[in-house]
Amino acid sequence: MDWPLRLFFTAFLIAAAAIDGTQADATVAGTVFCDQCKDGQISIFDYPLYGTKVAVSCLDSNGQLTMWREETTNWFGNYAMRFEGTPDLSSCYAQVSGSGQGCGAEVGPPKNLKLMFRMFDMEMYAVDPLLSEPAQPMSYCPRSSATPVPAPVTPVLPPPKETPPVMPRLPPMPPLPPIPPMPPMSFLEASACPYWNWTMPEYKCYWKMVTPDMKVAVVFGLVVAQRYGTDMSLGMALKGRGDPYRTLLREATTALLNSYNSIQFAYHPLGVIQDLNLALMGSTRAVLRTGLRFMRANSGYGKVSCKFTPCK
């Protein structure tokens, strides 16, 4: 699945929650990333940028501005705007218009809006990811191809001695209950834990990026909201069993937790979100297959164990 689709899945939730089916409207949604390596692409080092302003502007055939709207990205780097009626937004574009949290020295090019679907009186437009960049690429970014770096043992690990970058990470969260500090090296260690270990209270401190009461709809996006409702929390998702869909959600949630917990885990967090959404768009077989793939990753393929130690 390419980026526009991917962010379509993850970005529309807020908009979807606000949509009242009786009103005609158009929704525009997308994600802003901090392009830490300033390579113009989204790589493993890049993360969704919180608190950045995005503007959508529309020009008529004479180049006159006909519409303008600005919105700020949420914790997950997503923004969504709603336009009343069903205006044709295909000639509009979105652009980063304000600096985001420590990553706003330069902004990437504007992107067109793409009509994803039109249903009843509702239109959904998606925007390719917008980029915002720091003034300098981060020190751990791969150098340009002119100065090849020695092949690392694990591609995503930074060289030893350097401070390990926190990646991939979500932007700052609102205040959470105090969590006991984790040994920083644990993120670099290979670990894969099955869902039941994630539900055990003695390992609560391993929940770092997300909390058990966060809604799966917020974390995984619109398609997940449609399938599982907006009440289901991550904690509830971990207890799911019985049918393929609940099993898939349980294993995807576990995989997401594992991906935040260990850089060596088989999935990147965005990969978990993408694969879950893809499976839900597919057949029951796709649901079973993806659920099984997550389950195998969560079991460490019989090679990687669960490195939890009880929290203090």
Ligand SMILES: *[C@@H]1O[C@H](CO)[C@@H](O)[C@H](O)[C@H]1NC(C)=O
């Ligand atoms: C995970 O849970 C199992 C079953 O409850 C338990 O035996 C095991 O010790 C746990 N693993 C870790 C690393 O804590």
